[in-house]
Every structure is written in structure tokens, then in C-alpha cells.
Amino acid sequence: xxxxxxxxxxIENLRRLADRYDVDYAEDSESYELAEMVxxxxxxxxxxxxxxxxxxxxxxxxxxxxxxxxxxxxxxxITDSDGESFSIEQLYAETRLVLLLRDPAWAYxxxxxxxADLERLTAQPGFEGxxxxxxxxxxxIASSREAVGSFEIPVQIDDASWxxxxxxxxxxxxxxxIAVVNGVVETLTQSDTVVVPLGARAIEEGADPTxxxxxxxxxxxxxxxxxxxxxxxxRILSLIDE
Amino acid sequence: xxxxxxxxxxxxxxxxxxxxxxxxxxxxSWLFEAISETYLPLLRAMDNLETDSIPFRLCISISPTVSxxxxxxxxxxxxxxxxxxxxxxxxxELDRTSSQPEFHNLARMYYxxxxxxxxxxxxxxxxxxxxxFDYHAKRGRLELITTSATHAFLPLYQSYxxxxxxxxxxxxxxxxxxxxxxxxxxxxxECGYYPxxxxxxxxxxxxxFFTAAHAVIFAHDKPHFGVYKPVSCPNGVAVFxxxxxxxxxxxxxxxxYPGDPNYRDFYRDIGYDLPLDYIGPYIxxxxxxxxTGFKYHAISGKQPDKWPYDPAAARxxxxxxxENFVYxxxxxMGKLGQLMGSTPVVTSPYDAELFGHWWFEGPMWLESVIRxxxxxxxxxxxxxxxxxxxxxxxxQTIQPAFSSWGNKGYSEVWLDxxxxxxxxxxxxxxxxxxxxxxRYPDESSLRGRMLNHxxxxxxxxxxxxxxxxxxxxxxxxxxxxxxxxHVHNFTRIYDSLSSxxxxxxxxxKIEKRNNIFPNLDYRVFRRRSSEIEQSKIxxxx
Numbered sequence: 001x002x003x004x005x006x007x008x009x010x011i012e013n014l015r016r017l018a019d020r021y022d023v024d025y026a027e028d029s030e031s032y033e034l035a036e037m038v039x040x041x042x043x044x045x046x047x048x049x050x051x052x053x054x055x056x057x058x059x060x061x062x063x064x065x066x067x068x069x070x071x072x073x074x075x076x077x078i079t080d081s082d083g084e085s086f087s088i089e090q091l092y093a094e095t096r097l098v099l100l101l102r103d104p105a106w107a108y109x110x111x112x113x114x115x116a117d118l119e120r121l122t123a124q125p126g127f128e129g130x131x132x133x134x135x136x137x138x139x140x141i142a143s144s145r146e147a148v149g150s151f152e153i154p155v156q157i158d159d160a161s162w163x164x165x166x167x168x169x170x171x172x173x174x175x176x177x178i179a180v181v182n183g184v185v186e187t188l189t190q191s192d193t194v195v196v197p198l199g200a201r202a203i204e205e206g207a208d209p210t211x212x213x214x215x216x217x218x219x220x221x222x223x224x225x226x227x228x229x230x231x232x233x234x235r236i237l238s239l240i241d242e
Numbered sequence: 243x244x245x246x247x248x249x250x251x252x253x254x255x256x257x258x259x260x261x262x263x264x265x266x267x268x269x270x271s272w273l274f275e276a277i278s279e280t281y282l283p284l285l286r287a288m289d290n291l292e293t294d295s296i297p298f299r300l301c302i303s304i305s306p307t308v309s310x311x312x313x314x315x316x317x318x319x320x321x322x323x324x325x326x327x328x329x330x331x332x333x334x335e336l337d338r339t340s341s342q343p344e345f346h347n348l349a350r351m352y353y354x355x356x357x358x359x360x361x362x363x364x365x366x367x368x369x370x371x372x373x374x375f376d377y378h379a380k381r382g383r384l385e386l387i388t389t390s391a392t393h394a395f396l397p398l399y400q401s402y403x404x405x406x407x408x409x410x411x412x413x414x415x416x417x418x419x420x421x422x423x424x425x426x427x428x429x430x431x432e433c434g435y436y437p438x439x440x441x442x443x444x445x446x447x448x449x450x451f452f453t454a455a456h457a458v459i460f461a462h463d464k465p466h467f468g469v470y471k472p473v474s475c476p477n478g479v480a481v482f483x484x485x486x487x488x489x490x491x492x493x494x495x496x497x498x499y500p501g502d503p504n505y506r507d508f509y510r511d512i513g514y515d516l517p518l519d520y521i522g523p524y525i526x527x528x529x530x531x532x533x534t535g536f537k538y539h540a541i542s543g544k545q546p547d548k549w550p551y552d553p554a555a556a557r558x559x560x561x562x563x564x565e566n567f568v569y570x571x572x573x574x575m576g577k578l579g580q581l582m583g584s585t586p587v588v589t590s591p592y593d594a595e596l597f598g599h600w601w602f603e604g605p606m607w608l609e610s611v612i613r614x615x616x617x618x619x620x621x622x623x624x625x626x627x628x629x630x631x632x633x634x635x636x637x638q639t640i641q642p643a644f645s646s647w648g649n650k651g652y653s654e655v656w657l658d659x660x661x662x663x664x665x666x667x668x669x670x671x672x673x674x675x676x677x678x679x680x681r682y683p684d685e686s687s688l689r690g691r692m693l694n695h696x697x698x699x700x701x702x703x704x705x706x707x708x709x710x711x712x713x714x715x716x717x718x719x720x721x722x723x724x725x726x727x728h729v730h731n732f733t734r735i736y737d738s739l740s741s742x743x744x745x746x747x748x749x750x751k752i753e754k755r756n757n758i759f760p761n762l763d764y765r766v767f768r769r770r771s772s773e774i775e776q777s778k779i780x781x782x783x
Contacts, residue, residue, distance in 0.1 A: 049715065055493030056432075056647045057655055059593050061714045062508065062600040063256065064707075066271045066532050086726040088733065092670050100398055100665065101644070103652035110666050161662060192401050195437065197643045201460060211466045214581050217487065217574060218455055218468035 006035040014038060021045060091160075097177045099191035104169045104199030109191065110161040111177050117188060122157070126182030130155050134164060137172040140193050144174060152178075170198040246575025247587045247625040248615065249482065250608075251452060253429050254281070254594035255305035255393055257707035257724075258758050262316055268526055269720055273311050274324040275535065277371060278359050280598035280605070281312075285362070285374040287609035288383065298612045299624040301385045302375060302594065303429035305393055306416045307705075309372060310758045313420070318369040325363065328356040328535060331524050335512075335536060338520075344550040348538050351553060376421055385626035387427040388417040391759065394704035395656045397436040397644060398665060403770040405672045406439065408701060410446045411766055412759055419761070426628050427451060431706050432656070433484065433591075433647040440475040450480035450627050452591055457645040458483035465640055470578055470586035472627075474636035481642055482589040482627060488571065489590050499563040500601035503543045504555045508600055510539040510548055537602075560603050564610035571622055587630055660718075661709035667729045668703050674736050675700045675767045681739075683765070688744060693764035695753055696735040700767070702756060703728035731756070 006014065014034040018025050021041035025034055053061070097111040109132060113121075121127050131154045135147035144150075148171075155162060166173055176190040256276060261267035291298050311317050332353035339345040367373045378384045390396060390409035399405045410428070417425045426449045430439065433454040443451060450472070458465050458473060458481060465473055469483030491498050499505075513525050513534040526532050539548035540556070571588065578586035597604030615622045648655035657665070678693060685693055703725055711721035731752050738744050 045715065049713075054647075054649050055490060055498070056593065057649055059493060059596045059600055060710065061716065063272060063276075063593075063595050064711050064714060064716050066268060066275070086723065086730040088667060088726050088729045098401070098665070098669060100653075100657060102654055102657045103650060104644075108657055108662055110662070112666075195644070197645075198460060198462075199643075201464075208464065208466070210581055211464060211468065214466075214468045214470060214578065215459060217578060217581075218459060218470070218483075218485065 003035060003039055006039055007032070009035070095177075095189045097175065097189045097191045099164075099173070099175050099194050101194040101196060102163070104197050105166055107164045107166055107173065107194060107196075108161065109164055109175055111189070112160065113157075113177075113188060118157075121179050121181065124181050128180040128183070130157060130159075130177065130179050130188075132162060132164070133176045133178055134166075135174050135176070136168060137174060137193060140172050140195055142172070142193075144176060144190065166196055169196055169200070171196050243620065244585055244623045245579050245621050246571065246585055247623045247630060248571055248575075249301060249587060249589045249625050249627060249630065250611075251301045251303070251429075251589065251591035251627075252284075252594040252597070253303045253305075253389070253591060254308050255303075255389065255431075256308055256311070256595070257705050258307040258310060258392065258702060258756075260311060260314060260317055260755075260757070262755055266527070268532070269717070270317065270320060271324070271532075273308075273317060274321050275599055276308075276595050277312075277321055277363070278325065278328070278356070278535065279602070280595050281371050281374075282359050282362055283598045283605035284594070284608070285371070285378075286358070287605045288374075288378050290609055291612055292378075292381075292383075294613075296613055296616045297624075298383055298616075299385070299626045299629065300383065301387060301427070301626050303387045303389050303427075304372070304375065305389045305429075306391050306413045307393060307758065309416060309420050312372050313370055314757070315369075322360070322364065322369075325356055325360045327524065329353070329360065331534060331536065332356055334520075344552075345538050348551060348553075349536075352536055372420060379421065385427070385628055386417075386421055387425040387429060387627075388413045389429040390431050391416070392701045392705040393431045393707060394701075395432055395434045395646070395653070395706040395709070396430060396439060397434045397646070397653055398657060399669075399672070399704065400436045400438065402669065402672045402676075403442065404676050404767050405700075405704065406442050407445070407770065408697070408766045409704070410442050410448070412701065412762060414446045414448070415761070416759060429591075433457070433645065434653070434656075434706075435642055435646070436644050437641055440477050440479040440481075444477050444479050448479065450482060450631060452482050452484060452589065453642055454645045454647045454651060455483050455486045456651055457481070457642040458640065460643040460645070461640040462643070463638075463640040466638055467582050467586070470582065470588065471584075471634075471638070472587065472630060472636045473642075474639045476639055476641060480627075480631055480636050481640075482587070482630075484591055484647065485588045488567075488574065488588055489592070491567065491570065492590075492592060493596070499567075499607065500596075500604070501541060502559050502563070503541050504552065504559040505541050506537055506551045506556065506602040507539045507541045507548055508537070508602075510537055512536045512538065556603050557606070560607045560610055564607055564614050567607075567611055568614045568618065568622065572618070575622065585634075587625070655713055656706055656709045658713055660715070661712040664709050664712075664725050667725065668700075671700045671703055671729055671732045672767075675732070675764075676769050678736065678739065679765055679768045683768075685764075688746065688749075689739070690764070691753070692735050692739060692744065692749060694762050695749065695756075696732050696739075697764040697767055698756055698759055698762055699728045699732040699735070699752075701762075702758070703732065728756075 011031050014031055017038045018034055023037045023041045025037055091112050093114055095114045095117050100108045102108055131152045133150055133152050135144045136149045138148050172193050172195055174191055174193040177188045179186045179188055256272050259269045259272060335349035339349045379386045391412035394409050396406055414424060424447055428443055428448045428451045430451050435453050435457050455469050458469050469485050472480045472482050474480055511533040513521060514531050518529050522529055524534050538551055540551045542548040575586055597608055615624055645651055675697060682693055708721040708725045711717050
């Protein structure tokens with residue numbers, strides 16, 4: 001949290017912190033130099049985060065102001081008071097793919113290939129690689145074969161997650177994890193379908209001047225909400241009460 | 243004659259932090275600070291209004307984790323210990339500042355604050371602060387509602403209706419146990435809404451919930467009155483959209499009231515300022531400096547030298563800000579009334595801990611706003627959600643849109659590179675919990691205890707607070723520890739049930755440690771027809 005705390009850390013821990021914050025340091029950097037660089041990086045990261053925070057999130061962060069590390073706990077072991085380690089499985093030995101919608105333009109996918117599938121694929125000399133196929137669907141219950149469009153994202157065998165930019169809003173997406181063996185594609189698993197909202201007003205401007213004016217009072221511009229496709233009508237913007 | 247209805251909604255929430263395995267545990271201070279700086283001062287403000295016969299109506303959401311902690315004997319004892327430590331420091335501060343009048347008065351202010359806190363906590367509320375909220379609720383001044391059991395950010399769990407149902411029903415059950423009646427409304431954590439959530443809310447007897455403004459404004463059907471009238475979901479559950487415009491003047495630290503130079507500075511604290519040999523006993527072990535709650539400076543503008551806090555100047559500023567808030571409400575409502583041809587309903591929700599903890603003068607401001615609204619002689623009417631729905635049921639049905647009140651309005655805060663790893667594990671724990679109910683549909687005795695505790699651990703790992711803290715970067719190791727702890731505990735039970743290797747000693751230990759929801763029945767995770775649930779959601783847009 002501050003220089004005093006950083007100066008109490010060992011050089012190994014300072015290096016670990018420096019790595020965490022992408023600090024570019026020389027191998028022979030002294031502790032005090034590392035501490036200064038880390039402090040600067042942390043301050044920058046914090047300032048960046050605070051710039052991105054809206055009011056609700058800024059206030060909420062203050063609840064957790066008291067903490068043992070405030071971001072500096074490079075060596076704290078994840079154990080309970082009896083020394084029991086809270087180890088968890090990193091993977092679950094199954095082939096699965098999950099798609100989570102983050103906002104109208106981005107989704108997050110995580111996946112896993114079971115050891116058996118992985119062994120089967122990699123044992124084949126013709127194994128060419130993996131990709132994610134992103135399907136845009138016309139309805140939420142449509143199958144991938146009824147997709148209105150799709151695109152592919154090559155992934156490596158060690159990858160396990162990906163943020164996917166969604167080109168369209170007000171639609172549906174589903175993804176598949178696909179292996180290519182000897183030029184033939186094999187769908188390993190597919191995700192559930194996610195509903196992507198418009199992320200903007202659905203109705204064209206001008207249809208109802210009264211409600212447009214009421215809307216202009218609703219804090220449309222101060223909502224700090226990303227809108228997509230520039231759908232906030234000029235007519236409404238012109239009505240915002242200064 | 244009323245020109246508008248103002249609905250003030252406070253959401254009180256902290257994650258479940260209780261560590262009996264440690265004699266002192268730093269993060270338990272989150273609760274102690276909230277009791278000292280927010281919950282007791284808010285209750286004091288309500289008592290003052292009652293004493294002066296000023297009527298008021300507020301809606302307060304008290305999260306199940308906060309309720310559970312406030313009722314927990316161990317945490318009650320530890321709060322008393324915390325207050326006693328604060329009082330000891332206050333006495334030392336009275337001595338230390340005896341030759342500095344501007345600080346001495348503040349030391350006295352803190353001495354009086356902590357003395358009142360101790361008295362109210364120990365004697366008035368018999369260690370259970372919830373009694374204070376219940377008191378005002380029973381007199382019709384407060385409408386108490388709940389939120390999801392461990393404050394899970396629900397849109398990221400929408401593929402698991404079992405988890406959504408568990409979060410909602412567990413919360414409702416606990417609310418009934420604590421307050422003796424079912425909640426009519428529900429605070430969806432972080433205003434995190436996805437289409438279809440209302441089905442689960444209705445099934446739990448919930449009649450309304452709150453959303454971010456764009457849930458309503460970006461809905462597929464145009465809301466005729468924006469966020470200024472409640473609307474109805476297609477299944478009949480009512481929605482109140484947040485009025486961002488009126489909220490910003492209170493939330494913003496820069497343009498809003500809390501950033502006024504006369505108000506107490508949040509950051510400057512004697513825990514950082516005074517020599518270690520003096521302040522050492524009142525900060526964290528190993529001489530790690532933390533805030534003590536003793537803050538002697540005003541915000542003072544942007545200059546490096548802050549001036550001493552002046553409570554009288556702050557009180558004057560509170561009165562001016564309360565006046566300004568009421569003036570803005572009156573102006574907004576007047577304009578809206580003309581446009582709408584009927585009385586607008588302005589919904590202003592806030593994090594309860596904003597009042598007092600971050601904005602020290604917040605409870606005083608709230609009291610002052612209520613007094614000034616009373617002085618309008620009915621021009622502005624303070625209302626509760628149920629009162630609004632009774633007087634004027636929603637006239638329009640819309641399907642709200644996916645949204646939250648987080649940055650940029652969606653899930654970014656709870657799903658980014660700092661915290662996305664969490665969901666692989668929490669989702670798996672949920673899937674396994676559902677499998678366990680399939681495999682053991684009717685267990686009691688030891689296996690029943692294991693299953694109930696497994697469900698408890700799943701709920702705990704879903705808290706939105708852990709990914710939130712990871713992103714905030716302020717206490718990452720603790721948040722990581724908590725996710726791993728709960729997933730680990732759950733997995734150990736899951737494996738034990740398969741292998742038959744059950745350690746009752748270990749089970750008893752973690753039951754005592756993570757003792758939230760003692761009456762939880764693991765069957766709340768019973769498998770739902772997810773295809774039907776999913777198809778309901780996918781048909782909406």
C-alpha cells in the first residue's frame with residue numbers, strides 16, 4: 001500500500017510484485033529501486049482503475065479499504081489456521097465449453113478438453129489444431145446449422161479461455177470448440193446460447209415526443225453506460241436539461 | 243398537493259466475514275466499521291426523526307450475509323471488543339491532543355461517538371442492531387427487503403437456474419426467520435439483471451425489484467415514462483428503474499455532495515499519521531498501518547495541507563446540501579409532472595455504507611433531507627415501493643434488458659482478467675451440487691449434514707464480493723483465499739460422499755466456522771428443468 005510496507009518486503013517478493021505489475025527492471029536492481037518502481041506501477045494501475053470506475057463502484061470499493069495486503073500479499077499462503085491448504089482442482093477432466101456474456105460487445109469463453117480427448121487428438125499425426133467457431137443465430141433455440149453467420153478464432157492447445165468480440169447486438173450467439181484432423185473438422189463441444197441485448201434504445205426517435213422528453217430527464221447521458229451503434233438519438237440528446 | 247414521489251432505497255451489504263479460527267481477523271473490521279459508522283448512525287437519525295414526530299418512509303435492503311453477521315454471537319462479542327479498543331484510543335487521544343484545541347474537540351467527538359455506539363449496541367439493541375431496523379419497520383417507516391443469499395452477481399449464473407433459485411429462496415427464508423415476514427421486494431445484487439430472472443423472483447413470492455436505468459430505457463418496448471413510473475415484467479413482477487440523474491449528486495466524490503471541502507476526509511487517519519510506538523496497539527499486527535477511524539482533517543480541496551475538520555462547518559454544509567437536493571427534486575418533479583400529466587416516482591437507490599462510512603456526514607444529510615421534505619408539506623412525498631404499487635399499479639408491461647449498475651452498465655466489473663478464473667470453479671461446484679441432490683435426494687443425519695454444508699459452501703463461493711475485490715486490487719489475497727476455501731471445502735465433501743470417507747471432526751469444524759444459514763436444506767439445489775428455463779430466457783429479447 002505504501003513505501004513503508006514495500007520496504008519491508010524481501011527482494012524476492014518485490015520481484016514477484018514487479019512481475020505482477022509488468023514492471024521492467026534490471027536483474028541487479030536493488031530493493032529500494034524495485035520498491036519505488038512497484039509503487040509507481042501500483043499507483044498507475046489504481047489511478048487507471050479509478051478513472052474507469054463509475055460512482056457506484058467507487059463507493060463500493062471503499063468498503064474494503066481495510067485489508068492486510070491492499071494488493072501486496074505475494075507470499076501469503078492460502079491455508080487455514082491449522083495449516084490446511086485450500087487447494088482446488090485446476091481442471092475437471094472433462095470436455096466442456098462455457099460462454100458468458102460480459103456486455104453487448106464482448107463475451108468470455110472458458111473451456112477444457114478431457115485428458116482422454118486430448119490424448120486421442122494429439123496422438124493423431126494429422127492433428128492440425130483447434131479453433132472456436134462463433135455462430136450468430138436468428139433465434140435462441142436455433143441450432144448451429146441454422147446460423148445466420150459465423151467466424152472462427154484459432155486457439156492453441158494450451159489456451160483455456162478467450163474474450164470474444166461480438167460484431168452484432170440484439171441477436172444470439174453460440175460457440176463450438178472444434179478440432180481439425182487431416183483437414184476434417186470435429187466439434188468437441190459447444191456452449192449454451194447467449195442472448196445479446198441491443199445495448200441501446202430499441203425504438204426510433206420521434207415516435208413519441210413526450211416520452212423522449214421524459215427520457216431526456218432520466219439521466220441518459222449520466223448513466224455512464226456504453227451504448228452501441230450510436231443509437232442515442234440526436235433528438236433526445238438535444239433535450240437533455242443542462 | 244404532491245408534485246412527486248421520492249423513493250429512497252438503501253442497500254446494506256458486506257460479504258460474510260467471520261473467522262473464529264483467529265483471535266483477531268482484520269477483515270472483520272469491515273463489519274465493525276459499518277456498525278459504528280453506518281448502521282448505528284442511521285438508526286440514530288431515524289430515532290431523531292421519531293422523537294421530533296417527523297414521518298418518513300424508506301426502503302432498506304439488508305443482505306442475508308449482513309443479517310447473519312449482525313445476529314452472530316461471536317461477531318457481537320468482537321464488535322464490543324473493537325468498540326472498547328476505539329474508546330481506549332479515544333481516551334489516549336484526549337490526553338495527546340489536550341494542547342491542540344482543534345484536534346482535542348475532535349478527539350472528544352470520537353469519544354462521544356464510540357461511547358454512544360457502545361451504549362446503543364449493548365443496551366438499546368442488546369447487541370443485535372437488526373432490532374433497530376425492525377422497530378422502525380414495524381411502525382411502517384421502513385420497508386425491509388432482501389437480496390440474494392450471498393450477493394451473487396446473478397447474470398453470470400443464469401445458466402444454472404438451480405443456483406439462482408437457491409440464492410433467492412435461501413435469502414427469502416432467512417428474511418422470514420429474522421423479521422417474521424416475507425419480503426415483498428428484492429434487491430438484485432449490483433442491479434445485475436438478465437431477462438428471465440423475474441420468473442424465479444415471482445416463484446419466491448417477490449413482487450418487485452430494482453434495476454439500473456438502462457434495464458428499462460433499453461428495453462425492447464419503449465417505457466412511456468422512462469424510469470419515473472414503475473413498469474411490469476411480462477410475468478407481473480414490478481420493476482423500479484434507478485434515476486441516475488438524482489443519484490449522481492449524492493454518489494459522486496468530485497461533483498457530488500460528499501466531496502465538499504468542509505466534509506471529513508476519508509483517507510487521512512491517525513493510523514497512518516502517528517508514530518508506531520504510539521499507534522502500534524491500534525493498527526494491524528506486524529505494525530501494518532491501517533485506518534483507525536480517527537480522522538481529524540477535512541477534505542480541504544486539492545492542496546496538500548489539509549485543514550482540521552470543523553464539525554460545525556460540516557453541519558452547515560449538510561443543511562445546504564440537503565436543501566439543494568430537495569430543490570433539485572422539486573424542480574425535476576415539477577417538470578416531469580407537466581410532461582407526464584401525472585405524478586412522477588423518482589427511485590434513488592444507494593449503497594447504505596456510503597452513508598457514514600465513506601461520507602461521514604451522510605446519515606446527518608439523510609436526516610436533514612427528510613426534515614426538509616417534511617417541510618414541503620406534502621409537495622414531495624417520501625414513499626416505499628409497496629405503497630407506490632398499491633396506489634398506482636404499473637400501467638405498462640415491458641421486458642427489461644440485461645444490465646447492472648457497474649462500470650459501463652454490464653458485467654465488466656465481475657468478469658475481467660483479474661477474476662474470470664473464478665467462474666470455472668464456481669460453476670463446477672454448482673453442477674456437482676445439483677448432481678449430489680440427484681444422487682442423495684432424501685438424506686438426513688450425518689450425510690444430510692454434509693450435504694447441507696456442501697450447499698452452504700457453494701453459496702459462499704458465489705459472492706459477488708470476491709471477484710469485485712480481485713478487480714479492485716485492494717485485498718486480493720483474501721478474496722482469492724475465500725473462493726478457494728469454499729470450493730475446496732465443497733469438493734472435499736463431494737469427494738467424501740463418493741468415497742464414503744467422512745471425517746465428522748472436520749465437518750464439525752467447518753460447520754462451526756462457516757455457520758451461515760443454519761437451517762439451509764441442500765435440496766434447494768434440486769435439478770430444475772433447465773431446458774425449459776433456458777428456453778423461456780432465449781425467447782425473450
